[in-house]
Amino acid sequence: MMDNILHECNTEALSDTLFALFSELIYKTAGIKLNARKKVLLLSRLQKRLNALGLRRFEDYYKRVKSDDEERIIMLNCIATNTTTFFREKHHFDFLRNNIMPELLVKKAQNKTIRIWSAGCSTGEEPYSIVITLCEALTNSARCHEPWNGWDIKVLATDISTKVLENAELGIYELDQVPGHMAAGDMARYFLKGNGENAGKVKVRDYLGEIIRFRRLNLKEEVYPLSNVFDVIFCRNVMIYFDDEMKEHVLSKFHHHLVPGGYLFLGHSETIFGKNKFNPAFITVYRKQ
Numbered sequence: 672m673m674d675n676i677l678h679e680c681n682t683e684a685l686s687d688t689l690f691a692l693f694s695e696l697i698y699k700t701a702g703i704k705l706n707a708r709k710k711v712l713l714l715s716r717l718q719k720r721l722n723a724l725g726l727r728r729f730e731d732y733y734k735r736v737k738s739d740d741e742e743r744i745i746m747l748n749c750i751a752t753n754t755t756t757f758f759r760e761k762h763h764f765d766f767l768r769n770n771i772m773p774e775l776l777v778k779k780a781q782n783k784t785i786r787i788w789s790a791g792c793s794t795g796e797e798p799y800s801i802v803i804t805l806c807e808a809l810t811n812s813a814r815c816h817e818p819w820n821g822w823d824i825k826v827l828a829t830d831i832s833t834k835v836l837e838n839a840e841l842g843i844y845e846l847d848q849v850p851g852h853m854a855a856g857d858m859a860r861y862f863l864k865g866n867g868e869n870a871g872k873v874k875v876r877d878y879l880g881e882i883i884r885f886r887r888l889n890l891k892e893e894v895y896p897l898s899n900v901f902d903v904i905f906c907r908n909v910m911i912y913f914d915d916e917m918k919e920h921v922l923s924k925f926h927h928h929l930v931p932g933g934y935l936f937l938g939h940s941e942t943i944f945g946k947n948k949f950n951p952a953f954i955t956v957y958r959k960q
C-alpha cells in the first residue's frame with residue numbers, strides 16, 4: 672500500500688534538500704512544522720497545484736512561491752489539514768453552555784456583550800457549533816424565542832486558509848454532517864434542508880451566520896490585527912502543527928486578547944506547558960489569571 676503511494680507520488684521528484692527548503696518556507700510563513708515523515712504528504716498535496724499550474728518540477732514551484740505572495744497563500748491552502756466536525760469534543764460545548772454562559776449572563780448583565788473567537792475555524796463547523804450553543808443558552812435562560820434575547824453577541828472565526836473560509840462563509844454542509852444528537856425540532860431551528868439539486872444538503876440559517884465574521888488571520892503574525900478582547904477563545908487542533916516556540920507565541924497572543932478570567936479552549940491532545948498565566952478550568956480548557 673505504502674509502496675503504491677510512494678510510487679504515485681514519485682518522492683524522487685522532491686529531493687530532501689528541496690523538501691527542507693519547502694519546510695523552512697512553510698514554517699517561516701505559517702509556523703507549521705513539517706518533519707521528514709511528512710514528505711509524502713507534502714508531495715501529494717503540492718503535486719495537484721503543480722499540475723494545475725502546468726509545472727513539472729518542484730524546484731520551479733519553489734521559485735514561484737518564494738517570490739509570489741498570492742501563490743504562498745494558495746500553497747498554504749493546499750497543505751493545511753482541515754479536519755473538523757460539528758460539536759467536535761461535545762463536552763466542550765456542554766461546558767460552554769452549562770458553565771461559562773450562566774457566568775457571562777450574570778457578569779455581563781449590564782452591557783450585554785459577548786465576544787468569542789474561533790482561531791483555526793476551518794470550514795466553519797466549530798464557529799457554527801459555538802453560535803448554536805450560545806443560542807440555546809440564551810433562549811433557554813429566558814424561555815424566549817428571540818435568538819439573542821437582546822444580547823450583542825459576536826463571533827470572530829479565522830483561519831490561514833482562504834479556501835476553507837470560503838466554504839465556512841457559505842455554511843452549506845452534507846446532511847449527514849449534522850450532529851446526530853440533534854432532535855428534529857432543533858435541526859429545523861438551526862438548518863435549512865435543501866431541495867431539488869440541493870437535496871441531501873443543509874444550510875445554516877442566516878440568523879446564526881449573521882453574528883459570525885469570517886476573516887483570514889495567520890497565527891504566525893507578530894501582531895494580530897484585532898481591536899477586541901474576547902471572553903472566550905477556541906483554538907482546537909491547530910497548535911498540534913506548531914513547535915514549542917510557535918505555541919508560546921500563540922499562547923502569549925491569546926493571553927493578550929482575552930479578558931481577565933477569559934477562557935481558552937484547546938484540542939484534546941493539546942495542553943498548556945511551561946510557564947504561563949493560565950489555570951486549568953476543565954478538560955483542555957484554561958482560564959486567564
Ligand SMILES: C[S@@+](CC[C@H](N)C(=O)[O-])C[C@H]1O[C@@H](n2cnc3c(N)ncnc32)[C@H](O)[C@@H]1O
Pocket residue numbers: 701702703751752753754755756759790791792793794797829830831832835888889890891906907908909912938
Ligand atoms: C484540524 S483544523 C481544526 C479545526 C477546528 N478548530 C476543530 O478543532 O475542529 C486546523 C486548522 O488550523 C488552520 N491553521 C493552521 N495553521 C494556521 C496558522 N498559522 N494560522 C491560522 N490558522 C492555521 C488550518 O488551516 C486548519 O483549518
